Amino acid sequence: MPSTDLTIAERIQSGFDTLTRAERQLAHAILENYPASGLGPLSALARDAGVSGPTVLRMVQKLGFAGYPDFQAELREELRAKVKNPIAKYDNWAEGAPSGHILNRFTEAVIDNIRHSLAQIEPGAFDAACALIADTDHKVHIVGGRISHTLAEYLFLHMQVIRPGVTHIRSNSTSWPHDLLDAREGDIFIVFDMRRYENNTLKLAEMAAARGGRVILVTDQWRSPIHTLSEICLSSRIVVPSAWDSLATPLLLVETMISAVQALLWDDTRHRMETLEEMFDQTKMFRKFT
Amino acid sequence: MPSTDLTIAERIQSGFDTLTRAERQLAHAILENYPASGLGPLSALARDAGVSGPTVLRMVQKLGFAGYPDFQAELREELRAKVKNPIAKYDNWAEGAPSGHILNRFTEAVIDNIRHSLAQIEPGAFDAACALIADTDHKVHIVGGRISHTLAEYLFLHMQVIRPGVTHIRSNSTSWPHDLLDAREGDIFIVFDMRRYENNTLKLAEMAAARGGRVILVTDQWRSPIHTLSEICLSSRIVVPSAWDSLATPLLLVETMISAVQALLWDDTRHRMETLEEMFDQTKMFRKFT
DNA sequence: TAGCAGATGTGAAATTTATTACATTAAGTG
DNA sequence: CACTTAATGTAATAAATTTCACATCTGCTA
Known part of the structure; x- marks a missing residue:
């Protein structure tokens, strides 16, 4: 010993x-x-x-x-x-750190956010959103603002693999009106808009709705004003002990959505993914051995 | 039984x-x-x-x-x-959905990831990373790959507000060698590298280390090969019931880090944030009233 | 790419561990 | 108090686990 x-x-x-x-x-x-x-x-x-x-x-x-x-x-x-x-109490997430350490306080808050957000979500709305996104008859436009575009892009990167006809629009660029030109009636708009709701994003959503777009809104617990335009609204808690908000909970929702849509489209997606693998192989982008 | x-x-x-x-x-x-x-x-x-x-x-x-x-x-x-x-035994996170629903399965997995990741993290290493990032005598370069650059950019967007001298480098672009030209000895590199570790990111990290950079690595539970070059390595679990991995846990770490660095630099940051507010006001980017 | 050192797995041997059969002891009953 | 029945322990057996020696594989270096 x-x-x-x-x-x-x-x-x-x-x-x-x-x-x-x-x-x-x-x-x-x-x-x-x-x-x-x-x-x-x-x-x-x-x-x-x-x-x-x-x-x-x-x-x-x-x-x-x-x-x-x-x-x-x-x-x-x-x-x-x-x-x-x-x-032998387990209320410390990072066992080596005191309970007042930011690692523990922050994690506590995020778990709490997840718990509340999930308890409030309507599974039916979530499923409906996934079904909409999985409908390859229509294009999907993913919209994010100054901060939330990172989340939008994350979703975009995955959806791009899963299905065709996906675009990423940044509302805080000057080019988004051009992107809207290509949109048709019935197109899906997944809009991310969190606290400090952005005017550009709102305008974009308004125009999208006016052109017959169907809006899925991902927002925080107070809901972006866009929610009046949206067909489906998914909200999460985002408050943490920080000067900023936490995107951890919305990210969880987005990832779950990716998984669900992927499952719905698996038969079609499979081929797309295999093709992608081959292309990655040729570019030697990833290491062969871990 | x-x-x-x-x-x-x-x-x-x-x-x-x-x-x-x-x-x-x-x-x-x-x-x-x-x-x-x-x-x-x-x-x-x-x-x-x-x-x-x-x-x-x-x-x-x-x-x-x-x-x-x-x-x-x-x-x-x-x-x-x-x-x-x-x-974790919260059985049903989304109360309206059956326990087998992807919302519950996914959330369960993410909570589990968080729990394990936090249990394994060394608070000392985390604190050391924050202290390095808060050192305004050196520049901070934030590096991400194909998917992980979204996380990198998220960190970048916040760090940009908190302190001067922060850059975002995408390893999957052709321009990263140019970015390295400006790097000096002692510069901090926060590198994101998750499963399907990218060759470009590895090369970038190698060159950064060779030029005297100090590497903070954010990776998954299996650790990117970059960890041999890194001064500090923060790893998270990322496996979920999906064809892809989950960045929720790494995001939690990043957000906690943002909060911690912000706290360390509060006196300096305050002024930066006020200035930023004024500038936002002038651009009318955000809505005045929610 | 050939050769080497370290890492890993395979299958047999050794050891420990669980189980069984049976002898012994204790407890209860007329 | 003898007889019966149940409880317990002993020692042998069977089963499993651990450990070892060796072959193979992997990744690295020249």
């Missing part, structure tokens, strides 16, 4: 850099369900981590234990100590 | 009266250090309780398990559920 008073989890994390590929995989599996995963048979842990038995054994020995049973004994000892300890 | 949803501890207590002398002794030993005691070898538990092996086995079978390993498996399952529970 090593003499340090660090927990095994801490030791694994601190030495993470010195680990090999398979060992990192294993380390993740151990930490994933800590400490339960390490208390089962070696073979089960190896299987869950996708590595071989001896890899587990070598890592355990690297950590300073004589063997796997020895390792388990210390895990149990930790568990015993933790359960006995009255201050 | 019994079909009840009582914990083993509860079942032992409820049936305590029907137990024999040796079994009561054993029950006490199990509950004394629950669940650690039951996770070791049968013989150890028997010894600690002062009973024989077969007594343990018979009791375990009385509880409805096929054998001792079966009993242990359920204990581990309980432990796993318990560790997950305090935060």
Whole structure:
């Protein structure tokens, strides 16, 4: 038994850099369900981590234990100590930081935002939005403002792969009226507009609606004035202990939407993605091996 | 495996009266250090309780398990559920939707990602990163790739307000070598590199490091190869039930970072923000009244 | 691209662990 | 108090787990 008073989890994390590929995989599996995963048979842990038995054994020995049973004994000892300890409270997200640390305060707020936003959302509206976006008979225009265009672009980058006929319009550029020229009746407009609602975005939405566009609005809890023009309105809480607002919750919605639309269009998308892969291969954009 | 949803501890207590002398002794030993005691070898538990092996086995079978390993498996399952529970067990995030709805599945995964990422982060490293970024003696270059540049730009848009000398470099453009020309020794590079690590980003980071840049890496749980070049590495989990990864957790980190840097620089930032407000007023970019 | 060092997996051997059969002890009953 | 029944422990057996030695693979360097 090593003499340090660090927990095994801490030791694994601190030495993470010195680990090999398979060992990192294993380390993740151990930490994933800590400490339960390490208390089962070696073979089960190896299987869950996708590595071989001896890899587990070598890592355990690297950590300073004589063997796997020895390792388990210390895990149990930790568990015993933790359960006995009255201050086994989990309200700290970043365990190493005090509860007043910004990491904990901020995360707390974001989780709270997510909880409230999800509780308020109408699943029917969400599904309807996804269905609209998945309708390839119509074009999709994604609109964002000064800050929110990052979210808009993120959605755009994914939608671009999933379906044809997707454009990204930045309301804070001078060229957006040109983009509207190409829009037809029945086109879908996904508009992002958060606090400090922008005049340009509002005007854009008005014109889009006037031209027969169907507006899906992603906004904050107070709702952009655009919501009167919108067919579907998805709102999220965005307040955090910061001078700025948090886009984490809207991002969660957007990502969920991407996943849902992708699922609806999978048969068509599949081919698009394969083609894209080939093109990426040819440009050698990504590393072949992790 | 019994079909009840009582914990083993509860079942032992409820049936305590029907137990024999040796079994009561054993029950006490199990509950004394629950669940650690039951996770070791049968013989150890028997010894600690002062009973024989077969007594343990018979009791375990009385509880409805096929054998001792079966009993242990359920204990581990309980432990796993318990560790997950305090935060994530919100069953249905979107109350109107069934638990299998993508809104609930996705949110569950993201919360889990946040929990794991925060548990693994070293607050010291995070603080150090913020301190580096808040050092206005050096320039800050924010680097992102094909997808991650949205995150990079989001950080850039805020940092631009908070402090001078901030630039945004897209590694997937042809112009990044030009941007590097202006970099000096000691400049800070905040590099975003997530799965499908991009060759361009790696090259950029290498050149930046070679020119004396100090690299802060924001990456995923498997870590971009850039981490060997980086002074500080912040990693997040990004796996969700989708064909793509989730940037929600990294975004949380970025936003927290923005808040922390802002706090460090508040005295200097204040004036910058007031000036910015005036300029926005003049452009009538935002609506005066919500 | 050839060769090398380190990492990883395979399958057999060794060890530990769980289980069974049976002997022994204790408790309860007429 | 003898007899019966249930409870418990002992020691042998069976099953599993851990560990080891070696072969293969991977990634790096010259």
